[in-house]
Amino acid sequence: EVQLMESGGGLIQPGGSLRLSCTASGFTVSRDYMTWVRQPPGMGLEWVSVIYGGGDTHYADSVKGRCTISRDNSRNTVYLQMNSLRAEDTAMYYCARADSSGGRIDPWGQGTLVTVSS
Amino acid sequence: QSALTQPASVSGSPGQSITISCTGSSSDVGTYNLVSWYQQHPGRAPKVMIYEVSKRPSGVSNRFSGSKSGNTASLTISGLQAEDEADYYCCSYGGRSSLHWVFGGGTKVTVL
Numbered sequence: 001e002v003q004l005m006e007s008g009g010g011l012i013q014p015g016g017s018l019r020l021s022c023t024a025s026g027f028t029v030s031r032d033y034m035t036w037v038r039q040p041p042g043m044g045l046e047w048v049s050v051i052y053g054g055g056d057t058h059y060a061d062s063v064k065g066r067c068t069i070s071r072d073n074s075r076n077t078v079y080l081q082m083n084s085l086r087a088e089d090t091a092m093y094y095c096a097r098a099d100s101s102g103g104r105i106d107p108w109g110q111g112t113l114v115t116v117s118s
Numbered sequence: 119q120s121a122l123t124q125p126a127s128v129s130g131s132p133g134q135s136i137t138i139s140c141t142g143s144s145s146d147v148g149t150y151n152l153v154s155w156y157q158q159h160p161g162r163a164p165k166v167m168i169y170e171v172s173k174r175p176s177g178v179s180n181r182f183s184g185s186k187s188g189n190t191a192s193l194t195i196s197g198l199q200a201e202d203e204a205d206y207y208c209c210s211y212g213g214r215s216s217l218h219w220v221f222g223g224g225t226k227v228t229v230l
């Protein structure tokens with residue numbers, strides 16, 4: 001079964017850092033497009049970052065310069081390092097796989113909640 | 119690149135059909151046939167219902183269908199059922215040279 005499991009969320013003070021992890025089973029992360037999508041409480045979905053199969057990475061303007069996506073092929077895990085966190089980064093963070101066309105995001109993990117507050 | 123535009127809410131009675139619109143621009147929806155739709159129940163992760171405008175993943179009811187005309191994509195739910203009550207999000211992928219994925223603001227579907 002194809003599954004994703006996120007971890008690493010929590011309560012963090014403004015300006016702090018967190019590293020989110022996303023471990024895949026049933027497929028190989030290095031062969032697919034792996035994305036992070038976030039959802040602030042009560043609000044809609046926002047694409048955050050992607051690491052393509054070839055390793056190139058891209059970020060939404062809202063996190064560019066503060067976030068780094070990476071992967072560990074030996075652990076079949078994708079990471080999102082988040083620095084200089086702000087209150088507006090408070091959200092549920094979902095890890096998800098996109099297919100090679102980019103037109104289908106599936107599966108999604110269950111999400112990990114990041115709360116930025118003093 | 120702005121979020122795609124969806125109505126905030128749509129409602130219908132059981133058995134009826136409803137359609138949710140998703141309006142983008144010639145930079146996303148209008149150019150690429152890479153529009154997808156996601157269903158999200160409260161407290162749950164999104165689930166893909168339609169991809170590449172009109173394709174339905176295995177296991178998704180054929181009551182769900184998608185289409186596109188110009189810069190606007192649409193999701194139709196026919197034979198509305200209580201379990202269809204959820205939030206629905208459209209999404210367009212614009213490729214690696216663009217802003218990649220952009221989502222709509224979401225539509226709350228209420229079954230009356």
